[in-house]
Each structure stands twice: as C-alpha cells, then as structure tokens.
Amino acid sequence: MLDLTWVLAGGGGPRLLDALGAEAIRIEWRDRLDTLRLAGPFVGPEPDQSKPRGPADPPVNVNRSGIFNDINSGKRAISLNMTQPKGREVFKRLVAVADVVVDSFTSETMRNWGLGYDVLKSIKPDIIYLQQSGWGYKGVYSGFGSYGPVAQAISGLTEESGLPPPYPPAGWGYSYMDWSGAYYCAIMMLLAVYHKKRTGKGQYIDGSQLEPSIYLTGTAVLDYSVNGRHWKRSGNRAIARPQAPHGTYRCAGEDRWIAIAVTSEEEWGALAAEMGNPSWTADQRFRTMAARVANQDELDRLVGAWTADQEPFALQDRLQKAGVPAGVCQTAEDRVERDPQLRHLNWLIPLPHPEIGIWPIKNVPFHFTNAQVDQGGPLGRAAPCYGQDNDYVYGEMLGMTAQEQAELRAQGII
Amino acid sequence: MADAFLSDVKVLELGDEKGELCGKLFAGAGADVIKLEPPGGGSSRLNAPFYHDQPDPARSLYFWHYNVGKRGVTLDIAARQAKGVLEKLIARSDVVIDSLPLDTLAGLGLDWPALQKLNPRLIYLLLTPFGRSGPWRDYKANDLIHLALGGPMMCCGYDPKPDGTYDTPPIAPQMWHAYQIACNQAFIAAVGALIGRETHGNGELIDVPIHQAVAVSTEVDVPIWIYSKKPVHRQTGRHAVQRISPQAQFQTKDGRYSMLLLGITPRESASLIEFLTEKGFGAELNEKFKDSASRRGPEFNACLNRALTQCMGAFGLEEIWKEAAARRISWAAIRLPEENLTDEHWRMRQTFARVEHPELGETFDYVGAPTLAEDCPWRTGPRAPLPGEHNREIYGSQLGLSAAQIEELARNGII
Numbered sequence: 001m002l003d004l005t006w007v008l009a010g011g012g013g014p015r016l017l018d019a020l021g022a023e024a025i026r027i028e029w030r031d032r033l034d035t036l037r038l039a040g041p042f043v044g045p046e047p048d049q050s051k052p053r054g055p056a057d058p059p060v061n062v063n064r065s066g067i068f069n070d071i072n073s074g075k076r077a078i079s080l081n082m083t084q085p086k087g088r089e090v091f092k093r094l095v096a097v098a099d100v101v102v103d104s105f106t107s108e109t110m111r112n113w114g115l116g117y118d119v120l121k122s123i124k125p126d127i128i129y130l131q132q133s134g135w136g137y138k139g140v141y142s143g144f145g146s147y148g149p150v151a152q153a154i155s156g157l158t159e160e161s162g163l164p165p166p167y168p169p170a171g172w173g174y175s176y177m178d179w180s181g182a183y184y185c186a187i188m189m190l191l192a193v194y195h196k197k198r199t200g201k202g203q204y205i206d207g208s209q210l211e212p213s214i215y216l217t218g219t220a221v222l223d224y225s226v227n228g229r230h231w232k233r234s235g236n237r238a239i240a241r242p243q244a245p246h247g248t249y250r251c252a253g254e255d256r257w258i259a260i261a262v263t264s265e266e267e268w269g270a271l272a273a274e275m276g277n278p279s280w281t282a283d284q285r286f287r288t289m290a291a292r293v294a295n296q297d298e299l300d301r302l303v304g305a306w307t308a309d310q311e312p313f314a315l316q317d318r319l320q321k322a323g324v325p326a327g328v329c330q331t332a333e334d335r336v337e338r339d340p341q342l343r344h345l346n347w348l349i350p351l352p353h354p355e356i357g358i359w360p361i362k363n364v365p366f367h368f369t370n371a372q373v374d375q376g377g378p379l380g381r382a383a384p385c386y387g388q389d390n391d392y393v394y395g396e397m398l399g400m401t402a403q404e405q406a407e408l409r410a411q412g413i414i
Numbered sequence: 415m416a417d418a419f420l421s422d423v424k425v426l427e428l429g430d431e432k433g434e435l436c437g438k439l440f441a442g443a444g445a446d447v448i449k450l451e452p453p454g455g456g457s458s459r460l461n462a463p464f465y466h467d468q469p470d471p472a473r474s475l476y477f478w479h480y481n482v483g484k485r486g487v488t489l490d491i492a493a494r495q496a497k498g499v500l501e502k503l504i505a506r507s508d509v510v511i512d513s514l515p516l517d518t519l520a521g522l523g524l525d526w527p528a529l530q531k532l533n534p535r536l537i538y539l540l541l542t543p544f545g546r547s548g549p550w551r552d553y554k555a556n557d558l559i560h561l562a563l564g565g566p567m568m569c570c571g572y573d574p575k576p577d578g579t580y581d582t583p584p585i586a587p588q589m590w591h592a593y594q595i596a597c598n599q600a601f602i603a604a605v606g607a608l609i610g611r612e613t614h615g616n617g618e619l620i621d622v623p624i625h626q627a628v629a630v631s632t633e634v635d636v637p638i639w640i641y642s643k644k645p646v647h648r649q650t651g652r653h654a655v656q657r658i659s660p661q662a663q664f665q666t667k668d669g670r671y672s673m674l675l676l677g678i679t680p681r682e683s684a685s686l687i688e689f690l691t692e693k694g695f696g697a698e699l700n701e702k703f704k705d706s707a708s709r710r711g712p713e714f715n716a717c718l719n720r721a722l723t724q725c726m727g728a729f730g731l732e733e734i735w736k737e738a739a740a741r742r743i744s745w746a747a748i749r750l751p752e753e754n755l756t757d758e759h760w761r762m763r764q765t766f767a768r769v770e771h772p773e774l775g776e777t778f779d780y781v782g783a784p785t786l787a788e789d790c791p792w793r794t795g796p797r798a799p800l801p802g803e804h805n806r807e808i809y810g811s812q813l814g815l816s817a818a819q820i821e822e823l824a825r826n827g828i829i
Binding site: 016017021040041067135136138141147148149155158160161162163169170171172175179184186188193197198201206212216218219222223224225227235236238246247250258261263320325328330332333335336340359362365370371373 | 478544545547554586596602610619625636645754760763
C-alpha cells in the first residue's frame with residue numbers, strides 16, 4: 001500500500017490495515033512534513049527546521065512526536081520528492097508493485113501531478129486507488145479543505161451534541177471524524193481489496209471525510225424526512241426510550257462526574273435502595289418511569305445531591321454490583337493508569353521505535369483468535385523514522401543500485 | 415445489477431442495537447444480510463423516533479435507519495425446536511454478527527468449537543460491552559455509559575469558568591456513537607478476516623469489546639497523557655487540550671452558529687485576515703497587527719475575536735462560509751443534519767437516497783452512502799424488514815423447510 005495520507009483522518013486508515021497484516025509504505029518529503037511530526041508532545045528535543053540541510057536531509061528531530069508515533073504505528077516510511085518530475089517517475093515504479101494507493105490530499109493534487117487514476121491504471125491495471133479528500137472529488141465543493149471540526153460542523157454532528165438552548169452546541173472536544181474518517185478510509189480499502197481478490201479488478205474510489213460524518217448522524221435526517229421534525233439537543237438525556245434518571249452527576253473531587261442510566265423499573269428500585277430509599281423516591285413525581293421522565297430536572301438535582309460527596313469509582317462499582325448501569329466519566333489518566341478492564345484487554349501494547357525507544361501504543365480493539373493481529377503489524381514496531389525504509393523499498397523492492405540511490409539523494413529526490 | 419463489494423457474502427446478524435450498524439455496513443457493501451429477531455421483533459424496534467410518533471414495531475425510524483437493506487426472520491433461539499433452524503442459518507453464513515447477551519450461543523451448545531464444526535469457514539464476530547473476560551465483564555452499559563467510561567465525554571462539553579472550574583457536565587454527543595464507533599471497527603476486522611480467508615481458507619473468532627473500541631477512538635488525550643502526563647480540559651466546540659484556546663463558535667445573524675478553526679497554518683491565518691478585511695471587519699486587525707509575526711498572543715486573539723464576532727453576526731448561517739472555504743479558510747456552518755438534504759454537492763454525489771416504503775405507500779430520504787464508489791455503488795435499501803417478513807422466503811426456499819414445517823414453527827410461537 002502506498003500511503004500518501006496526512007495527519008489522522010488519512011493516516012489512521014493505513015494504520016489499521018497494517019494491524020491486519022498489510023504493508024503500508026508512507027511517502028514523505030522534508031519540505032512538507034506531516035504536521036504530526038512537528039506536533040508535540042515530543043520525547044526529547046523538539047524539531048528544528050532552521051538548521052542548514054543538504055539537498056535531501058530532513059529537519060533535525062522529526063522522529064520524536066508521540067502522537068505521530070501512535071498514529072503511524074506499524075508502517076514503513078520512505079522519503080520521496082513528489083514535486084519533482086523525477087520523483088514522480090520513481091513513484092510510478094512503486095505503483096507497478098503496489099496493490100493500493102491512498103492519498104488524503106485535496107482533490108486536485110494527484111491529477112495536477114499527472115498521477116490521476118487513468119495514469120495509475122495504465123501502470124498497474126488492477127490498482128486500487130482511494131482518494132480520501134475532505135469533501136470528495138465529484139461535486140461543487142471539491143476544492144474545499146477539511147479538518148475534523150469542519151466535517152463535524154457541516155454534517156450536523158456538532159449541532160447534535162450539547163445542552164438545549166440557550167447553550168450553544170457543545171460539539172466534539174476532539175476530531176471525532178479523524179478516527180472515524182480513518183475507519184472509513186480503512187473500510188473502503190479493505191472492501192476494494194476483497195473485491196479484487198474475488199474478481200481480479202481494481203477500482204477508483206472517490207472518498208471523503210464529510211460523507212462518513214453524514215453517515216454517522218443517526219436518525220435525525222429520517223425524523224425530518226418522515227415527520228418534518230428538526231433536531232433539538234437534549235444534553236445527556238435518553239432520546240430513544242423514556243428513561244430517567246439518565247445523565248451525569250457530580251462526584252467528590254475536582255471535575256469528577258459519574259454517568260448513570262436507569263433503563264427499567266428494576267434498575268430504579270436498585271438505585272433507590274443504594275440511596276437508602278429516601279422518602280422522595282416514593283413521591284408521586286418519581287414512582288413510574290413516565291413520571292420520572294416528566295420530572296427530570298428535579299430528579300437530576302436529587303440524584304446529584306446524593307452523588308456529590310461520593311468517590312466516583314467506588315460509587316460506580318457499588319452501583320454496578322447492585323445492577324445499575326453506571327460509569328465514571330474517565331479521563332485519559334484514568335484509562336491509562338487505572339482502568340482494570342482496559343488493562344485486562346491489553347489495550348496498550350509496547351512497541352519499539354529506533355530513536356525514542358519503547359512506548360505504549362493504542363492497540364486495535366479487535367481480538368482475533370487465529371490470526372496474529374496487533375498494532376505492531378508484521379514489522380512489530382511503532383512509527384517509522386523519516387526515510388527509515390529507503391534501503392528496503394528502493395533497494396530490495398525496486399532493485400535500485402546503491403549508485404542510483406546516491407544519485408537520487410544528491411539530486412534532492414529521495 | 416451493478417457490481418458490489420461483497421456481493422457473494424452472506425451475513426447473519428444476531429442481537430440488538432449494539433451490532434446493527436455493522437450489519438448495515440455489510441448490507442450497504444452488497445452482502446446478503448439476514449437479521450434474526452425474536453418472534454414479534456427485536457428490542458431496537460421500540461426505539462424512538464417513530465413514524466408520525468406512533469410507537470409500533472414496524473414504525474421505529476431508529477430501526478429503519480440501522481436496518482435498511484437487511485432481510486428479517488424471527489426465531490425464538492432458546493426454544494428446543496429452533497436449534498436445527500439456527501444451525502442451518504449459521505451453516506450457510508460467511509459471517510455471524512453476535513451482540514446477544516454474553517454466552518447466549520454457548521449456552522445453546524453453540525460455542526466456538528461447535529460453530530466451527532458447523533461451518534469451518536465461519537467468521538464469528540462478537541460485539542461485547544466489555545469483552546468476554548475481565549473484572550468489568552458483567553458490568554451493565556448503554557451508549558451513555560460507554561461514552562463516559564471510554565473517554566469521549568471528558569473531552570466534550572463547555573468552557574470552564576474563568577477560575578478554571580466547571581459548572582457544566584461532560585457531554586455525550588448524541589446518536590449512538592459508542593455503538594457506531596465499535597461497529598465501524600468490527601466491520602474493519604470482519605472484512606479483514608474475509609480477505610484472510612481468501613488466502614488461507616480458515617474461519618475466525620473476533621471479539622470486539624465496545625469499551626475498548628471507544629477508549630482507543632479519542633484523539634490527543636491519551637498520547638498527551640502517555641508522553642507528558644498532563645491532563646486536557648474540555649472547551650466549547652473545540653479540542654480538549656492542556657490550555658484554553660480561543661473561541662471557535664460564533665453566532666450568526668439568524669441566531670445559528672458557525673465555526674472557525676483558527677490558524678492551522680500561517681497561510682490560512684493570512685487568508686482569514688484578508689477575507690475579514692474585504693468584508694469590512696479588518697480595520698482594527700490591520701492597524702494593530704501589520705506584520706504576520708505580530709499576529710499571535712492574547713491581544714491579537716482578542717482583536718481577531720472581535721472581528722469574527724462582528725463579521726459572523728452580520729451574515730446568515732449559509733451566507734459566507736463557502737466563500738471563505740473556497741480560500742482554504744476552515745470556516746463552516748454548523749448545520750442541522752437535515753440541512754444537508756438540499757445541498758447540491760451531496761445531490762451530485764448521491765450521498766442521500768430515496769427509500770420506498772410500500773407498506774405505507776410512501777418514499778423517504780435516508781442517509782445513503784459513506785463514500786462514492788462508482789464501480790461498486792453503495793446500496794441503500796430496500797427498507798428495513800417488518801418483523802418476520804422474510805420467514806417464508808428464507809426458511810422455505812433457502813433452508814429447504816416445508817410449508818408444513820414452517821406452519822408448525824409459527825403455530826408454536828417459535829418464529
């Protein structure tokens with residue numbers, strides 16, 4: 001797989017195929033590095049792009065980003081200057097031995113380089129080419145760029161999240177559509193690979209970050225189409241069933257919260273018993289699910305008063321033992337340092353990196369019984385250094401001589 | 415009929431709402447998906463919203479949305495007479511998606527060795543809340559609880575007060591994202607296993623714990639903790655990071671909101687100031703911050719914030735974001751999902767699809783394809799099955815049960 005993706009929405013897709021045993025070769029050039037190589041936190045010194053460089057040397061310390069290490073785990077990397085005609089000739093030699101080409105440039109870039117699907121296909125008739133741009137190539141907005149927050153805003157995902165007015169949308173506190181975009185990038189590549197295994201045919205796929213965002217907006221479009229109803233935010237309350245209490249409640253400690261979701265009368269009884277059956281639980285306003293839903297504001301206040309001075313994890317375990325769905329709003333620290341279930345599932349695996357050493361990397365959450373599947377991929381390693389696999393790819397795969405490689409280096413091509 | 419990615423793949427879906435998007439993805443990619451429900455229909459048929467707000471197992475829009483393109487059978491799998499039928503269904507399947515309560519199939523004598531005996535090439539995909547073992551194995555969860563435990567909620571919500579404390583809770587973005595996140599990754603694993611099977615011929619058991627799937631799908635909070643042991647703080651409409659960043663959502667003239675992603679690259683910042691100037695809101699910025707090196711820090715941010723507030727407030731939601739986006743400024747309308755239905759871009763790409771409901775004599779707009787693949791077009795439809803709609807077709811012509819046998823199963827309440 002020739003991986004011309006950027007940051008996460010693109011870069012996360014090939015990562016998943018690596019975990020499943022593919023060989024992703026990341027193609028980079030030092031003048032326009034993936035912003036994640038330059039984004040902290042870093043292990044050791046930060047990148048320094050100001051140092052004098054030879055025609056093909058990368059900036060100093062571009063292999064030390066922790067986030068890059070996570071997102072590009074398992075991949076190979078080569079350096080190649082695609083802005084030069086000679087670089088594009090080398091790229092074409094790679095296409096001849098590839099199964100998949102994937103890029104997340106804006107939609108005209110590859111065509112402007114003379115590397116559209118027709119050209120790739122003339123080199124390798126069964127090539128799979130996934131163009132994973134922001135908005136897609138076909139259409140009126142194909143020249144627009146996108147980041148996760150843009151995709152979330154346009155699709156409706158942002159508007160769907162948050163408390164009712166007068167609060168504005170809360171949106172997402174991270175680029176949901178970067179990982180989710182990456183999932184659809186991986187999905188489309190895998191579907192095309194399966195189809196090629198069965199039929200021998202390659203294909204071109206005009207993918208985007210925006211369309212998976214729309215795909216994940218749930219039932220709102222249908223509710224409008226069928227009932228003419230516009231979406232209205234309702235915080236953390238249950239929207240599919242009458243269920244209450246259903247929300248987040250403050251606990252002891254700074255900014256600590258527990259989510260509680262009572263989905264049946266039985267669970268309500270268990271919660272009331274854990275609260276010590278205070279007299280208000282027998283009040284007319286809270287006796288049935290329908291009554292509790294109708295009086296949610298007051299119910300939330302009363303439940304919140306009970307949780308407010310309790311240690312959140314002890315409360316979670318106690319409620320779960322009583323059969324009440326409950327979970328602490330966990331931070332990254334909680335998940336990395338404490339969560340016993342994630343630890344049991346080996347959600348982080350130690351993988352080596354040649355410059356920064358061994359670090360925990362987020363593993364894929366699918367546990368295969370027969371096949372060896374983990375985020376180290378066939379190479380069993382974290383992210384590659386800039387140009388780390390030039391010798392393997394140019395030498396072993398393409399059969400370039402040492403002299404040929406040296407010449408390309410001197411010309412600023414690799 | 416046009417080619418499809420998975421036109422030769424047969425899928426059996428068991429369980430509830432946890433696994434439905436995964437089956438929907440299979441159907442969209444062209445697989446033959448059979449959804450098995452208990453007699454009368456599964457629990458997700460009780461989820462709102464409903465057609466004309468009429469609660470009815472055949473009229474749940476939730477069910478329509480997540481089960482479009484599937485065929486449906488009913489079967490009381492716990493009944494003694496059901497076992498042979500269930501085994502036949504499993505034997506004909508390439509993939510079984512199982513989100514039933516833990517160990518349900520094993521309890522019926524259909525553990526993994528038994529399933530392999532029935533069908534050595536089977537890909538058995540388990541969607542479990544917390545995994546098949548471990549200290550939280552039997553914890554109860556729903557979408558909200560998963561979004562809390564998995565980490566998204568602590569990243570999402572509103573700005574803290576000036577003193578750094580919060581008076582608003584963490585927010586779970588609505589629309590079943592915990593299940594969607596898990597199903598996306600389960601689908602990736604299953605298609606990966608199908609590709610592997612083409613090479614080595616073997617089936618596979620894959621467990622996808624929803625808790626783990628959600629926990630790996632937040633963005634920078636985990637790497638920031640791992641590499642620098644620092645917490646992140648949630649902020650209105652923007653990334654939870656260590657520091658509080660400048661406001662990114664602004665009210666429009668019509669009382670809606672637009673968002674602007676500030677300064678990803680210096681080129682984008684320069685374009686933004688140029689754009690604000692053209693629209694008549696850049697005077698103060700140009701006067702106080704002439705050269706690009708000065709365009710940083712709190713004073714610049716405050717000045718930019720004033721210009722953006724005024725500019726956004728002078729135009730309606732859809733009025734100028736496209737003009738800005740055409741210049742590669744990350745400015746976007748915060749739309750309602752349904753507002754995309756009339757957008758020419760999605761019309762050209764057939765992102766939405768019309769799906770017929772012959773039982774109602776009506777046709778509705780559905781969210782359609784997550785991508786544009788012209789050689790293997792995505793499929794949206796036919797509409798989700800009514801309870802047991804395909805019992806006769808599947809049990810009869812496909813499993814070879816006689817009309818009398820089907821009649822008896824129905825009479826005994828097994829189907």
